[in-house]
Amino acid sequence: MLRYQTAGESHGPQLTAIVSGFPAGVPVAPEDINRDLARRQKGYGRGGRMNIEKDRVQFLSGIRFGLSIGSPITLVIPNLDFQNWQDVMSPLPASEDISRRVTRPRPGHADLPGALKYGHKDARNILERSSARETAARVAVGALCKTLLKQFNIDVFSHVIRIADVQAKPDSLSFDEIKQAASVSDLSCADVNASQRMKKKIDEAKAKGDTVGGVAEIIAMGVPVGLGGVMNWEERLDGILAGAIMSIPSVKGVEIGIGFTAAGIFGSLVHDEIFYAPTKPKALNGHGPSGGFYRKTNNAGGIEGGISNGEPVVIHAAFKPIPTMMTPKRSVDLVTKEPFDASKERSDVCAVPAAAVVAEAMTAFILAQAFIAKFGGDSMGEMKKNYDSYIQYLKRY
């Protein structure tokens, strides 16, 4: 089974990810990973640290001469800022300088529940790991998974569809056009007009010392019918994807397809009718193999009954605003139990474009996992034969 494990503190020497269960023979180059790492560091509304960390991956196992070899793959992302933190983050038994403890938990972070759960009085022991820095490792893992999916013409991308109350309306664009438009937007937004208003909203928040969140849409094109499963609850692709997306720091809502909208309209407007053409119409936007069956709508977001149905998988993730802000927020010291004002100087106002890249990564990981579960195979050669044989079966079904 494809799985991954990450480790690393925000100000420690590095982030480490180990991916295991990745088949042998997949072409993988550092640029494949670095591209997404760079995307995670960009976006209108980001502040200072993003300029310090220029994330670059190192392959320390599992890849040889540009191909995965079947063994666990170690991805390392050094924390370039570590040199300034060696004392504070030392692993060695040492007399800790208690005056440097972080005893002031920030609302909206893991600081307080984490300190209580793990028995710490220094919240740094929590925040170093709960920091969004950890998502850089997930992005590296997701980018690796994309190299596998690409071999089967599955393309996972994302775009921002809302910042605060500004909604993008890229409805007239095809998924290919959306992808293209988002790739050249510093908000990952395919609607140029909305983009301008989003930036104003971000500027407004910045001026107030406040922060904003938003919504991203993640799209996977080319997903074949049959990933996931309906026979056991833990196998349902929608559940697995939702769990993975909600596990991203700051995500508070997930939708598959039209999501909450489906709860508000009549059934006759929701369910996607089924059509058939031995050769499907060309205009179909990002569909994956499903024999000659296809849909003209995709309200289901590509998943019915927990199984991919051959239409693009479409997910929405709602991100709350960044909790660290200059606006006064009351909190209580862990040690003294005295109240204090938790406001902080901080230059980040909006992290939605970056968070969208993380959501992409989790989607790519889950789809790669489901893909490997369905097609088995320890090598690209074997997987391709199994996949091709399934595609033939679908055509003749």
Next chain:
Amino acid sequence: MLRYQTAGESHGPQLTAIVSGFPAGVPVAPEDINRDLARRQKGYGRGGRMNIEKDRVQFLSGIRFGLSIGSPITLVIPNLDFQNWQDVMSPLPASEDISRRVTRPRPGHADLPGALKYGHKDARNILERSSARETAARVAVGALCKTLLKQFNIDVFSHVIRIADVQAKPDSLSFDEIKQAASVSDLSCADVNASQRMKKKIDEAKAKGDTVGGVAEIIAMGVPVGLGGVMNWEERLDGILAGAIMSIPSVKGVEIGIGFTAAGIFGSLVHDEIFYAPTKPKALNGHGPSGGFYRKTNNAGGIEGGISNGEPVVIHAAFKPIPTMMTPKRSVDLVTKEPFDASKERSDVCAVPAAAVVAEAMTAFILAQAFIAKFGGDSMGEMKKNYDSYIQYLKRY
């Protein structure tokens, strides 16, 4: 680890659930389970079959003299209608009557992707398991988990907050009042006014041969700080809950706390400030142990950084309308590839109150699992001591 496995076809002899990892010494009686089974079968907008199945649980292992003994617990719910289906559902090698095959997949169901995935031409082999009937087994499991949670004063309940476009506004009620009001509503809705309009909407849908969905709120009161985890993505309680909720048939959206709303407003309005009182104010609505720390708002829905923070856990689940309806929907025959009209006589118009009970059940299961992971213990006696010791620690933190 607490886990469960269910089995059983919709028209087979029975549903079976086996729960393992349940501690010894928990008082369990059939009424504990039957109560929720009955709740799942009720609700304004349900039709015929619900009157046939009067679900009653049988305990076939793991419980002795009214107490769990630590061994796997077998819960069986007979399908009372099975006698009429013995030929169609026979396990024995027999010449199947091909004319009785179901070859017409319904949009919005697992029928088509399932038939393609598992290689069936008879969609009955899919729909018997993908049927919402399976959720009765989940409700039994959830009700069992509630007996454990109850020992620690954790109470999981739900209420309907939207049917189609009719929104309930029970904002002035406490959680206790909501629970009470919902328990006497045939829509599980705590807002009497909204309830009336919801019923009209259901009647309208019925008159049109259409269906409606809605949104339920699931609330867990008394959850202590510290369930879940922030150190690994798979341990985050919000992710696990979202995955479990999204795995319920017909769910297309999940929110924790204010969910998508958080994406639309400034950060200063989102994050819950932290307060402290050695003895917390009495008025607090459903909070669980977290030392003297508490919040006056709960936008986070009781989870920060993937860890429960002592406030009530609040989840929203969006259910799409029932896919089977009288309104014409186009589809394609699996064998002939000819188009057909997938409309059906069906008396169910709205299943949201029932689905809410399923969402409760999944929430109870996940919380029980996280609770056991945190407090260890193979028996109630041991768990109670570990729990009490943790509560003492929180008080003295």
Next chain:
Amino acid sequence: MLRYQTAGESHGPQLTAIVSGFPAGVPVAPEDINRDLARRQKGYGRGGRMNIEKDRVQFLSGIRFGLSIGSPITLVIPNLDFQNWQDVMSPLPASEDISRRVTRPRPGHADLPGALKYGHKDARNILERSSARETAARVAVGALCKTLLKQFNIDVFSHVIRIADVQAKPDSLSFDEIKQAASVSDLSCADVNASQRMKKKIDEAKAKGDTVGGVAEIIAMGVPVGLGGVMNWEERLDGILAGAIMSIPSVKGVEIGIGFTAAGIFGSLVHDEIFYAPTKPKALNGHGPSGGFYRKTNNAGGIEGGISNGEPVVIHAAFKPIPTMMTPKRSVDLVTKEPFDASKERSDVCAVPAAAVVAEAMTAFILAQAFIAKFGGDSMGEMKKNYDSYIQYLKRY
């Protein structure tokens, strides 16, 4: 992933097993399961209860018209003796008759550690589940797995090679001959001479009020090269098999291939040389597909580096003697802490032939699980195509 969950007390109404992840389209008939259930109840040296329980499986889900359909398969084995135990095993809250508690733990059983672990003073709450009766459910699961393996010409069987200090020497027989000879022996022993001496040893033990154990050899023929894995410790087929075998009650030792013998001789005598013939010699005994590569010896027992190598998988399991016996054994009452004599009237003297069937079952389960992991596929049709494609690849390698 193929997995199973069993439940059921020894004197409860039934044993239940649910197998999930079993592909659709595998022919399964009750006789496939009942045959092995009957084998588990036989064997020279068994006593009374075996005549009461005539185990017969019931299929309650997952199988339709003689074929698996892809949903979880429920296997039920009623405990025919239950009618006499309804009061003692009642699940209902009731005033337990304390005088009927079992407070006298038997050495060699789970009674004492189980009572302490789960907080019981009535050891019946442990022994009902720790009883070897539970292995009937495992045998049913294993027999089901064999129906899948059979589709790929993999045959799992066992024979007894030692009872107490009597060693069988069937070295001159081929595996086919061993299988045949064991199938007609009431000790599952392929060496007729040794068999006679084994029976004498059993009779001797019986006369003394004592018990005996022994060793079984489990053989899987036709296993293709490539099951298991070397890249992660949990994927190694030898480790997984050893864990599954050691989990059988009364097993205290496991060997793969020549096992402990390998530790005692020079390396030059241990490692199996590699040969190649485009068409392998016919005489090869039970080899599975591995291209043209083959061995003339099989000291490795078919597994090198945690991966099946195409030779028969050969496992030895050492079973300790039955702990319940007439010979005096000292123990201590759970309540009074008074010593007592734990000897019991019991007619079972030797259960090795039955235990061998359980070891077969666990082997079949693990191999089926590894097989499905390698070849993927949700249906027999898909698996066969993937398997055939792999065999073609091996031939052309």
Next chain:
Amino acid sequence: MLRYQTAGESHGPQLTAIVSGFPAGVPVAPEDINRDLARRQKGYGRGGRMNIEKDRVQFLSGIRFGLSIGSPITLVIPNLDFQNWQDVMSPLPASEDISRRVTRPRPGHADLPGALKYGHKDARNILERSSARETAARVAVGALCKTLLKQFNIDVFSHVIRIADVQAKPDSLSFDEIKQAASVSDLSCADVNASQRMKKKIDEAKAKGDTVGGVAEIIAMGVPVGLGGVMNWEERLDGILAGAIMSIPSVKGVEIGIGFTAAGIFGSLVHDEIFYAPTKPKALNGHGPSGGFYRKTNNAGGIEGGISNGEPVVIHAAFKPIPTMMTPKRSVDLVTKEPFDASKERSDVCAVPAAAVVAEAMTAFILAQAFIAKFGGDSMGEMKKNYDSYIQYLKRY
């Protein structure tokens, strides 16, 4: 749940292990790990490379100021020899020098089954990971687990009891004496006489260009009653331990307690009688908490019914001789299919003392995992309270 993931090729830059689920607040110092890493590199009969690699661990996450903090712990062991292998092991897309491929699989290694499974023609892609070098990472993980176990007075150690056909007889020694004697023996053997004969056997093998294996005994003292479980097969401590031990390269046999010997003698000689003393006799050798219950024999090896019973856990692991040797062994080239002689210059003759350290490590990991599952707790403080409360319960049982 405690788990670990390792990665790294034998001639790659480093080995990496990530341990997650390790509680916060455990004192950990580099020497704790380095001590066992050094032990793994020693032993009479080792050759050249062991002198190159002077393994030292680096902590790259999860440990701060000498204490675990609850986050995943990254352990890195650099491969000092890497500088000589950078070209051969480059991860970058490059024109591989085909002439340097390893196409000659060695009998007794994963080379052939691995190459066939993963689709490689260069066996280096297998042997780099299947190499015993990987076990250094396991030893680091095991040493980390020992730091946790030590907090609860659980001590895991090992000694060699057989090399080839030379058997040690340390029967007159207590476990403490055995541990002491083994620690000063360059064969980890507590029997000085046997040691001499073992060395002669190793010298003899070396002179012949041959290799030898042996048997190690792993002992865990202080294990409390109640680890593992009897309710589900996967929870049984004996099964889990056996699986972990058999997953070690070169292990072909595992015993718990007297193992195969139990299969050869009468039941009356096997099962350990139960005694009780409110204060247990002092002479008891390494027993763990189990209330006042104890045994005078330990044929069960500390596990009954899959549950630890408070006596020392005793495991035997049988290691086959090192497969790489100077003695001629026939094999077949992967590409040309031509036979060749697989003999190699190699200075390692016996690796049993090192392998014993690996078996210790796996035992420590499994016991720590079972310990955490039983006692829950996210921090040492919480675990200690839960553990102490359990010990009190045992005393009053």
